[in-house]
Amino acid sequence: MPDTAILQVSHLSVSFDTYAGKVEAVRDISFALHRGETLALVGESGCGKSVTCRSIMRLLARNANVDAGEILFSGEDLLKKSNRAMRDIRGGKIAMIFQDPMTSLDPTMKIGKQIAEAVRLHRDVSRREANARAEELLSLVGIDEPTRRYHQYPHEFSGGQRQRIVIAIALAADPEILIADEPTTALDVTMQAQIIDLIRDIQKKTGTSVIFITHDLGVVANVADRVAVMYAGRIVEIGLSDEVFYDPRHPYTWGLLASMPTLATDSETLYAIPGTPPTLIHPAPGDAFAPRNPYALEADRIKEPPLFQVSDTHYAATWLLDPRAPKVYPPESIRQRQAAYQKRQEEKEAREHG
Amino acid sequence: MAETRHLLEVRNLVHEYPGSAGKRAVDDISFVIREGETFGLVGESGCGKTTTGRMLVRLLDITSGSVTFDGEDITHLKGKELLAFRRQAQIIFQDPYASLDPRKKVRDIIAEGIDIHKLAKDKADRDDQVSRLMASVGLRPEHLTRYPHEFSGGQRQRIGIARALATRPRFVVCDEPISALDVSIQAQVVNLLREEQRKRGLTYLFIAHDLSMVKYISDRIAVMYRGRIVETGPSNLVYNHPLHPYTKSLISAIPLPDPETERERRRIPYAGEGLEGSLQEAESEHFVLMK
Numbered sequence: 347m348p349d350t351a352i353l354q355v356s357h358l359s360v361s362f363d364t365y366a367g368k369v370e371a372v373r374d375i376s377f378a379l380h381r382g383e384t385l386a387l388v389g390e391s392g393c394g395k396s397v398t399c400r401s402i403m404r405l406l407a408r409n410a411n412v413d414a415g416e417i418l419f420s421g422e423d424l425l426k427k428s429n430r431a432m433r434d435i436r437g438g439k440i441a442m443i444f445q446d447p448m449t450s451l452d453p454t455m456k457i458g459k460q461i462a463e464a465v466r467l468h469r470d471v472s473r474r475e476a477n478a479r480a481e482e483l484l485s486l487v488g489i490d491e492p493t494r495r496y497h498q499y500p501h502e503f504s505g506g507q508r509q510r511i512v513i514a515i516a517l518a519a520d521p522e523i524l525i526a527d528e529p530t531t532a533l534d535v536t537m538q539a540q541i542i543d544l545i546r547d548i549q550k551k552t553g554t555s556v557i558f559i560t561h562d563l564g565v566v567a568n569v570a571d572r573v574a575v576m577y578a579g580r581i582v583e584i585g586l587s588d589e590v591f592y593d594p595r596h597p598y599t600w601g602l603l604a605s606m607p608t609l610a611t612d613s614e615t616l617y618a619i620p621g622t623p624p625t626l627i628h629p630a631p632g633d634a635f636a637p638r639n640p641y642a643l644e645a646d647r648i649k650e651p652p653l654f655q656v657s658d659t660h661y662a663a664t665w666l667l668d669p670r671a672p673k674v675y676p677p678e679s680i681r682q683r684q685a686a687y688q689k690r691q692e693e694k695e696a697r698e699h700g
Numbered sequence: 701m702a703e704t705r706h707l708l709e710v711r712n713l714v715h716e717y718p719g720s721a722g723k724r725a726v727d728d729i730s731f732v733i734r735e736g737e738t739f740g741l742v743g744e745s746g747c748g749k750t751t752t753g754r755m756l757v758r759l760l761d762i763t764s765g766s767v768t769f770d771g772e773d774i775t776h777l778k779g780k781e782l783l784a785f786r787r788q789a790q791i792i793f794q795d796p797y798a799s800l801d802p803r804k805k806v807r808d809i810i811a812e813g814i815d816i817h818k819l820a821k822d823k824a825d826r827d828d829q830v831s832r833l834m835a836s837v838g839l840r841p842e843h844l845t846r847y848p849h850e851f852s853g854g855q856r857q858r859i860g861i862a863r864a865l866a867t868r869p870r871f872v873v874c875d876e877p878i879s880a881l882d883v884s885i886q887a888q889v890v891n892l893l894r895e896e897q898r899k900r901g902l903t904y905l906f907i908a909h910d911l912s913m914v915k916y917i918s919d920r921i922a923v924m925y926r927g928r929i930v931e932t933g934p935s936n937l938v939y940n941h942p943l944h945p946y947t948k949s950l951i952s953a954i955p956l957p958d959p960e961t962e963r964e965r966r967r968i969p970y971a972g973e974g975l976e977g978s979l980q981e982a983e984s985e986h987f988v989l990m991k
Contacts, residue, residue: 390882390883534909535911535950535953535955536744537744543967561883564954564957567956567957567961567962587959591958592959601884602884603957605883606883606957607915607916608912608956609912609956615891615894616916618888618890618891622854623882690960
């Protein structure tokens with residue numbers, strides 16, 4: 347589907363200079379974001395998901411270097427844009443919301459004014475029009491009585507409402523892409539569910555494309571059309587939501603899914619991925635997950651596996667997909683997922699043909 | 701777990717934070733925790749679950765109500781008696797970064813309880829106890845002389861667990877012990893907690909907002925809302941057959957790693973109803989707040 351891509355990240359590598367050495371945070375990743383879709387970037391802290399998005403926004407820290415790659419947005423490489431041009435794109439065409447709604451709002455400014463400010467920054471409108479637009483945005487994100495609440499300060503809102511306000515600011519200039527960096531992590535389950543519904547709702551209304559960063563696979567299953575699983579600076583698996591959740595191929599994805607208890611889990615011990623994520627200073631050759639991977643092959647320790655194609659939309663970086671690899675059996679709960687999915691697919695086919 | 705003894709009995713527990721003008725963070729809650737079980741406490745932030753946990757180990761004062769531990773009233777213990785109780789009741793905190801003294805070596809962090817309660821005969825015995833604890837939680841001997849900043853979040857939580865186990869407690873409050881950890885580390889820590897529970901016959905109060913994990917680990921749970929318990933019972937019953945409108949809403953919002961269920965998910969909104977009355981037994985062992 348290359349013609350529908352609104353954003354194309356190709357061979358992006360980003361590193362950080364630190365006292366301990368050069369940290370290779372993002373290592374040669376490529377993906378496309380299609381128009382109107384939600385792509386989830388999933389992984390644990392330090393896997394490079396936030397760095398990837400900050401590279402798109404050009405919001406990297408000073409000690410960061412983009413070592414290679416390009417980020418094409420409407421045919422132009424964002425990495426080559428001037429700072430001035432980036433200022434228009436940032437918050438205008440591409441907007442971002444962050445994890446902690448308290449630190450992304452100004453505590454001393456009325457929230458209506460904060461939204462109106464974002465409107466006027468990207469649109470040539472009068473103060474009065476900006477204020478009207480701010481109220482409109484407040485009701486779009488589900489804040490009741492926008493005319494009254496316009497004049498309130500962030501501390502007068504609950505955590506969930508603050509995140510709604512942050513979303514309103516992000517939507518101020520009708521962005522084409524919305525990047526949401528763990529937007530629900532600081533919230534309770536019920537709030538979390540409401541914010542996710544809101545993002546989906548807005549997407550339906552405005553047709554915005556969304557990149558959703560999270561470590562929570564439960565949240566991903568709810569929002570994502572496609573999922574990219576990241577580990578140690580690389581995309582290890584990418585595919586349609588159904589493919590990644592029901593027919594995962596990378597042992598890391600297996601581990602993540604198997605280690606989450608569902609409401610039906612009642613086994614004595616939970617499947618746990620052994621060990622800890624590697625540091626990315628001089629990463630070892632081969633697959634970075636190999637030391638924690640009970641399914642690792644000899645090849646994984648020597649040579650980095652490429653992304654093998656599983657279907658038109660599904661890719662995974664593991665030598666297990668090489669035709670020469672021995673056949674392995676994923677953990678029990680993953681096999682159950684695969685079997686249940688296969689059954690559903692067959693039923694669906696039968697219904698369509700009969 | 702048929703008829704086991706009650707290790708803790710909590711009656712009409714209330715906590716008012718100083719200066720809160722009579723607003724109750726915990727508002728008249730009662731429950732029991734049985735010896736050897738894991739009792740889960742769930743609810744949104746600010747519902748009083750952490751306050752409850754801290755009162756049970758006497759880190760916070762009990763405004764009114766009572767707590768008995770193994771038959772003994774610990775509500776107003778002081779001095780030596782309080783110290784003796786604290787040896788038996790420990791706590792593991794949420795934030796493994798904030799709860800370890802950065803200027804102390806791991807060995808001394810873990811041994812703090814051993815020193816305070818004079819549980820070691822001599823230095824060799826102290827070192828021996830610490831080494832066993834380290835091994836038991838999956839840390840290596842060379843970690844003994846290191847400082848907290850040299851560890852990852854998961855390893856720090858292991859240090860926190862070893863510290864709590866050092867006094868050979870019978871009861872441990874686990875206050876969101878995994879929420880600050882990475883997904884791939886959470887399962888390791890949960891397995892470790894369960895293993896130690898089996899080995900040592902521990903009783904846990906497990907506080908968390910990850911409802912799937914609480915269900916997995918708990919024998920019985922209580923759901924809190926605005927300082928009150930709205931529902932309590934065996935976790936299977938509460939999850940599969942929730943009775944209180946708040947519990948129904950909460951369970952309908954749990955995100956699951958399953959796109960098919962998520963597509964058909966229907967969230968049940970909660971508008972603050974059903975907060976009057978008292979806990980009444982709706983079916984065997986399953987209590988719900990109602991008039």
